[in-house]
Amino acid sequence: MPRPSSNGRPTVKDVAAAANVSATTVSRVLGGDYPVSASTRKRVLRAVRDLDYVINAQARALVGGSTRTVAFVVRDLVGPLFACIGQGVELQATAEGRVCLVSTHHGDPDRELELIELMREQQAEAVVLVGGGLRTESHTRRMAEIAHSLDRVGSRLVLCGRPPIGPDVPATVVEYDNEGGAFAVTDYLISLGHRRIAFVGAGEPEHTTTGARLGGYTAAHTARGVEIDRELIVSGNYDRESGYRQTTALLARGAGMTAVVGVTDMVASGVLAALRDAGLRVPEDVSVVGYDDIPLSADLNPALTTVRIPHEELGRAAVRLALHRDEHALDQHMMLGTHVVIRSSTAPPGRH
Numbered sequence: 001m002p003r004p005s006s007n008g009r010p011t012v013k014d015v016a017a018a019a020n021v022s023a024t025t026v027s028r029v030l031g032g033d034y035p036v037s038a039s040t041r042k043r044v045l046r047a048v049r050d051l052d053y054v055i056n057a058q059a060r061a062l063v064g065g066s067t068r069t070v071a072f073v074v075r076d077l078v079g080p081l082f083a084c085i086g087q088g089v090e091l092q093a094t095a096e097g098r099v100c101l102v103s104t105h106h107g108d109p110d111r112e113l114e115l116i117e118l119m120r121e122q123q124a125e126a127v128v129l130v131g132g133g134l135r136t137e138s139h140t141r142r143m144a145e146i147a148h149s150l151d152r153v154g155s156r157l158v159l160c161g162r163p164p165i166g167p168d169v170p171a172t173v174v175e176y177d178n179e180g181g182a183f184a185v186t187d188y189l190i191s192l193g194h195r196r197i198a199f200v201g202a203g204e205p206e207h208t209t210t211g212a213r214l215g216g217y218t219a220a221h222t223a224r225g226v227e228i229d230r231e232l233i234v235s236g237n238y239d240r241e242s243g244y245r246q247t248t249a250l251l252a253r254g255a256g257m258t259a260v261v262g263v264t265d266m267v268a269s270g271v272l273a274a275l276r277d278a279g280l281r282v283p284e285d286v287s288v289v290g291y292d293d294i295p296l297s298a299d300l301n302p303a304l305t306t307v308r309i310p311h312e313e314l315g316r317a318a319v320r321l322a323l324h325r326d327e328h329a330l331d332q333h334m335m336l337g338t339h340v341v342i343r344s345s346t347a348p349p350g351r352h
Helices: 012-019 023-031 038-051 057-062 080-095 109-121 137-152 178-192 208-224 240-252 265-277 295-299 311-323
Strands: 069-074 099-104 126-130 157-160 171-176 197-200 259-262 287-289 306-308 333-336 339-341
Touching: 012 023, 012 038, 023 038, 069 080, 069 109, 069 311, 080 099, 080 126, 080 265, 080 295, 080 311, 099 109, 109 126, 109 137, 126 311, 137 157, 157 311, 171 178, 171 311, 178 197, 178 208, 178 259, 178 287, 178 306, 178 339, 197 208, 197 240, 197 265, 240 265, 259 265, 265 287, 265 295, 311 333
Parallel strands: 069 099, 069 126, 126 157, 157 171, 171 333, 197 259, 259 287
Antiparallel strands: 306 339
8 A cells, every 4th residue: 555645644646546546537536527437436435445535625626526515604603593593504504415614703794794705715615694784885785796706606695584685696595574574573562552662672774684673663653553752762782681771771761661572582581671670560561572483482481472483494495595506596585484473471551
């Protein structure tokens, strides 16, 4: 058996020498895209095993193969919604025989763009952006440029949980009816008799998730002919602490809301804690709803009325459509539905 190269790592030439074939034949066997006799293939694979040769994924991609990797970029790894959608991405990637590369941007839009560029350099077959994102003119323009750049090298930008960038941008889009869900849950509160409904977690209106959910909240009021008190719309982050802090501030200035829409379930959990600490009962004094239907929402006290998102299917569909886009050329934009899950955190106002 020939000895590996001087750096201790066997090369294609070492495998070729061990199998008594050319380096080109070794590449053809490992690439699997060129007819090779069974006996030759057997010798090459035995040499690969004996030498413990590891295929250079980047080199294989450069000669027209694939790194067989799917990258997904997400805000963070602790947010339950991101984790649930990310699990769908990982499960489908595994089912497709791919390995996942995961990276986080922690809400920094510039970092998000940098990570997409990095994943393009890593020759990922698809780069999946999980969750909403910034929608300013400059950011959208840069994202479109990156989508075209990925397309030129045979990769694919995938928007999972956010709307399309533009009509001519080569990207796979799997979103859910974000605004419709917010409309439905707000309309449900209005149908119960609530007229002073706070919206906690408005954040940046340029963010796709925030903008859509605030839009649904506003549209429901308009459809019902209910005037919105803008003092009831407060900004914040997508976490429990923000929900607690903003609700406490609303109570301190005597906002007089009878119901609260939390922009996420995590925000709504903070709303519940703030109301409890203020001596208010849910739903007898104030009704509370959230958005996302993460596993935690059913275990809160009281159990949270919220908007259900098909978490896992979002992630699975994103990977499936991107990797098989030739087969699904006409289905590269998918809209999944949402619906309200009614639990015990809501009731007509003044039930007590």
